[in-house]
Every structure is written in structure tokens, then in C-alpha cells.
Amino acid sequence: DTGVSQDPRHKITKRGQNVTFRCDPISEHNRLYWYRQTLGQGPEFLTYFQNEAQLEKSRLLSDRFSAERPKGSFSTLEIQRTEQGDSAMYLCASSLDDNLNTIYFGEGSWLTVV
Amino acid sequence: AQSVTQPDIHITVSEGASLELRCNYSYGATPYLFWYVQSPGQGLQLLLKYFSGDTLVQGIKGFEAEFKRSQSSFNLRKPSVHWSDAAEYFCAGGVIGNEKLTFGTGTRLTIIP
Numbered sequence: 001d002t003g004v005s006q007d008p009r010h011k012i013t014k015r016g017q018n019v020t021f022r023c024d025p026i027s028e029h030n031r032l033y034w035y036r037q038t039l040g041q042g043p044e045f046l047t048y049f050q051n052e053a054q055l056e057k058s059r060l061l062s063d064r065f066s067a068e069r070p071k072g073s074f075s076t077l078e079i080q081r082t083e084q085g086d087s088a089m090y091l092c093a094s095s096l097d098d099n100l101n102t103i104y105f106g107e108g109s110w111l112t113v114v
Numbered sequence: 115a116q117s118v119t120q121p122d123i124h125i126t127v128s129e130g131a132s133l134e135l136r137c138n139y140s141y142g143a144t145p146y147l148f149w150y151v152q153s154p155g156q157g158l159q160l161l162l163k164y165f166s167g168d169t170l171v172q173g174i175k176g177f178e179a180e181f182k183r184s185q186s187s188f189n190l191r192k193p194s195v196h197w198s199d200a201a202e203y204f205c206a207g208g209v210i211g212n213e214k215l216t217f218g219t220g221t222r223l224t225i226i227p
Contacts, residue, residue: 033214035215040219040220041219041220042204042206042217042218042219042220043158043204043206043215043217044217045214045215045216048214056214089157091157091158098210098211100146100165100208100210100215101146101163101165103215104160105150105157105158105160106157107156107157108156108157108158110155
């Protein structure tokens with residue numbers, strides 16, 4: 001395991017469809033974060049997990065978004081009824097507990113809603 | 115409110131010239147600070163980070179940054195830029211007890227021959 005893996009790297013979907021992104025963190029990392037980055041902006045925090053527990057959700061995470069980490073390992077981020085405004089890069093990061101010195105980001109998943 | 119500000123949206127530098135990218139922070143406590151670089155369509159690559167100790171931090175690719183508490187700044191510097199340094203640069207901050215990073219809006223660096 002050499003880093004945080006995200007899949008798919010790119011996704012083009014039609015408006016109204018559902019999409020799901022997967023993140024595999026560094027194996028010993030028990031914290032997992034999701035960020036969203038729109039064009040021309042810095043990444044913005046969406047949510048994070050400590051093991052399987054989702055501990056905080058940003059108000060950016062509308063009802064159409066749901067994130068899970070069922071076994072405390074990989075995580076999924078699902079967007080239902082996608083809208084054009086959902087077009088962005090979705091970044092996953094992981095860390096060991098709250099030690100920000102150990103945080104690593106994945107390569108991101110690009111979503112284009114047409 | 116906790117925030118990270120990058121005042122410069124876009125900077126153009128000649129190849130071989132020195133570079134300084136500005137980052138200002140606003141936190142109640144001493145933050146942990148990071149600089150990331152992002153090429154188009156790619157993820158974030160960590161250049162360097164400051165947690166404590168020496169306020170001058172060395173990073174990869176010849177970059178360094180200096181933490182200045184009195185100025186609430188963490189500016190990124192490089193003595194001589196290369197064409198391959200053209201990218202988007204992000205400053206980010208976090209504090210223990212607030213388990214997320216706050217990013218600036220980024221500075222796009224263009225290198226001219």
C-alpha cells in the first residue's frame with residue numbers, strides 16, 4: 001500500500017444520474033476525509049470518519065450526498081440525482097487519528113455532469 | 115473564524131527568477147500549515163509542512179517556507195524557478211481539535227522563458 005487510492009479517476013454522467021466514488025485509505029489510517037474542489041477554488045471539507053463513524057459533515061453535503069465507511073477501511077461517496085453544480089474533483093485523504101502530520105491525499109476523482 | 119488567505123490569484127515569473135507566494139492565516143491557536151502543489155487535472159502534492167520548531171521549513175523541489183507568527187504568514191519561496199514549477203499552489207492550515215484542513219483559494223504560477 002503506497003498511498004490513498006481513489007476510483008474512478010474520471011466520471012462523466014448525465015444530470016439526474018447517481019454516481020459513487022470509492023476511496024481506499026492508507027491501511028493503518030483510521031481517519032478518512034472527503035473534500036470537494038471546484039474549478040478555480042481550493043478544496044473544501046465535506047466530511048470525515050473515525051473508523052466507521054462519520055463524525056462531522058459540512059453543510060456543503062446536501063441531502064443528495066451520502067458517505068459511508070462500513071468496515072472502517074474503504075469509503076464511498078454517493079451523489080444522487082446529480083446536478084451540473086456537482087461537477088468538481090472529489091478528493092479523499094486519510095490520517096492516523098487526528099495527527100495532521102500524517103495526512104495524505106489521493107489523486108482525486110473528477111466528476112463532470114452533462 | 116479559522117481561515118487561510120492567499121492574496122495573489124495569479125503570479126507570473128521569469129524562469130530562473132526567485133519566487134515568493136504569500137499565505138496568511140487566522141487561527142486562535144498556532145496552526146499546522148501546509149503548502150501543496152497541483153498540476154492541471156492532478157491531485158495535491160505536498161511540498162512542505164510546519165508543525166512546530168524551526169520556523170524555516172525546507173520542502174521538496176527546492177521550496178522553503180517561513181512561519182512568521184507576528185505577521186500571521188507562511189510564505190513559500192524558491193530562489194530560482196524552473197518551467198516545470200508552473201502549477202497551482204495551495205496553502206492550507208489546521209489545528210488539533212478541528213479535524214479538517216482549511217485551504218486558501220490558490221495561486222496560479224506561470225513561468226515565462
